[in-house]
Amino acid sequence: MNVQLHDCFGKKEAVLKSTLSLVGKQGFHGTPMSQIAKNAGVAAGTIYHYFPSKGALISELYIYVKDRMAKAIIDGDDPSKSYKERFFAVMVSQYRFYVENPDSMNFLEQYINSPYAQEYAHLESQLFVEKVITFFKYGIENAYFKNIDPRLLAPTIRGTLVAAASFQLSQHMLFSDEDINEVVSIIWDGIKRQ
Amino acid sequence: MNVQLHDCFGKKEAVLKSTLSLVGKQGFHGTPMSQIAKNAGVAAGTIYHYFPSKGALISELYIYVKDRMAKAIIDGDDPSKSYKERFFAVMVSQYRFYVENPDSMNFLEQYINSPYAQEYAHLESQLFVEKVITFFKYGIENAYFKNIDPRLLAPTIRGTLVAAASFQLSQHMLFSDEDINEVVSIIWDGIKRQ
Amino acid sequence: MNVQLHDCFGKKEAVLKSTLSLVGKQGFHGTPMSQIAKNAGVAAGTIYHYFPSKGALISELYIYVKDRMAKAIIDGDDPSKSYKERFFAVMVSQYRFYVENPDSMNFLEQYINSPYAQEYAHLESQLFVEKVITFFKYGIENAYFKNIDPRLLAPTIRGTLVAAASFQLSQHMLFSDEDINEVVSIIWDGIKRQ
């Protein structure tokens, strides 16, 4: 009985997780709704109770994943530290999120370059905007960074972190804290005001 | 009529260009072979004389595009200059290639995150490897850069350039030479040995 | 709340009316049970307390509508008048019923040409048979009409009235009493013993 209470959003979340796991590996087109359903343990029609279409499911998953990433990123932030220290901590958190959630990383990379991102361009994780983007804006406004348009900053950072995380995953390597710091310093040195 | 004689490779290239243009705008899945054929002015069956499958067509197009990009990049290189100057020139060339060939940029970004890239992982532009990768390796070996794995370098660079080019294209802006230099310096400052 | 007590047949009738309104506009196939339920203000499952299936709902609605039409038709009948006068009055009533209840007219026309009519051929409005058919039979037996099989009479009459009513509705016209009389005289002149 109590399980039910905890489970009241169970099917919707099961569908989201199923989609994330499959799309991360097979791509949008390679992942039929029927497989998503089977993998989630629900009937194909059930998906359509929660999401009006495959596109809507994908775009809602985008918010879902971005929210989780934002939480993971912000978790490592300690506002009492210096901005540079905070920046490094935030970057390390994002890097770790990618490495620990490769499906999420693959999904996000695919989403960004897909027609869904255009069609559902108005949908964005509020948490990510409020916390992460705000954090970067602070760095820009307080002249820690070069005078870069903030819309350029985000993909630049993402590109480097994704490249490093993909590399680590594909090589089945373990990166030491120092290795990760090295990666983040590529970003920091690139964008910091010299 | 005589044109046909001179045109003996015309159809193959027409198919490649048609594919590039359509996939750049609509994505792989959004671009049926029938549309590629019509857009190229050939019959659907004709494509299969030149390419055994859609996947093979896509992956051959990848080589084709990467070759053209390599040519564009190397074109601006003057080995008599300093490495830093050469690096900046090469980056600016790549940036310009993206801005002037948005279909190519979109295609490459999609390809990299698609199942095709895994399936045809063994196929790579020889020209790009020989010229561009070699150029970067030189920089690493001669200690112009931080001690970064070269496989990490390429996507890091690509990420920043694509981000900037996409941004320029989406905003319908014109970037001055100085703006572009600013972008490249993000890369340079990030990876150069401090 | 008390309304519910008076309303004990309310839901069943709400479903019937909801179905009539939607099917009249969208057709049987264009009207899902879920929409019928929502439009009636009940849950989808509730419909199945009152009707074992969609087909049964449709066929019961047929009886319901035919009953209401029979009442409207007979209402205008004054047995003390001449048969011809009564015939005209009855026809005018039916015509008016169609114009005032276009959903009912559309529903009936669709029903007659649908598989439901065959499947539920045994179901017919008793009121319509007893009152309206009987009235026509009287006309045949008393030689007011040509020697027409009564089963031919009904659709002939219906065809002309529906044609005229549809025409009026589609043109957003108002027909005067004289116009309507003209229509009925097409029927009368066609079937009366010359």
Place this chain on the structure above:
Amino acid sequence: MNVQLHDCFGKKEAVLKSTLSLVGKQGFHGTPMSQIAKNAGVAAGTIYHYFPSKGALISELYIYVKDRMAKAIIDGDDPSKSYKERFFAVMVSQYRFYVENPDSMNFLEQYINSPYAQEYAHLESQLFVEKVITFFKYGIENAYFKNIDPRLLAPTIRGTLVAAASFQLSQHMLFSDEDINEVVSIIWDGIKRQ
């Protein structure tokens, strides 16, 4: 070989005939495209080479059937005879068309009361308009008929003929020439100028 020449429209016409036969018996909704294909001896996808959608197939079939009916109707017309004789001949031809092509009759009746008729309202058999409607207009303009709007005339006539043809078919009766004349005289007496 010669067969092929005669067969060059074979598949398209096979699909039309298959659709007519199935929809006449099962209704639009009761007839899946897959069954139409199998019944026509073609693959499901083949239908979509000739018709962009089920709705387009249905509406093109409407033109096809109406054209054939118009031909059958006009075939029996002899312009040298009196208008009344011609009218009776034309009506008898239409009646016979219905009886000999019940699938066509059923299809037309369903089409008229379906959403397709609204959606594709702009499509009509040119042959029917030019020949049959023109013939009726002549009767109106030359005062053979009551002063009825011609848009009312057509469905009135259709209604009576369909009623009689359906009745004959459902009873498995044979109507003598005299019986059919009786039916037509219902129409004629109804609409002729008294």
Place this chain on the structure above:
DNA sequence: AATGAATGAGTCTTCATTCAT
């Protein structure tokens, strides 16, 4: 009685690929 989440068979439609001409 009433609910509405869940089901899954069935529908229309797409599209990579083949092959007779």
Place this chain on the structure above:
DNA sequence: GATGAATGAAGACTCATTCAT
């Protein structure tokens, strides 16, 4: 080489119906 009609497997999505609450 070139064509494009034909194929049919596979996909997204719908909806009548059920059943636990």
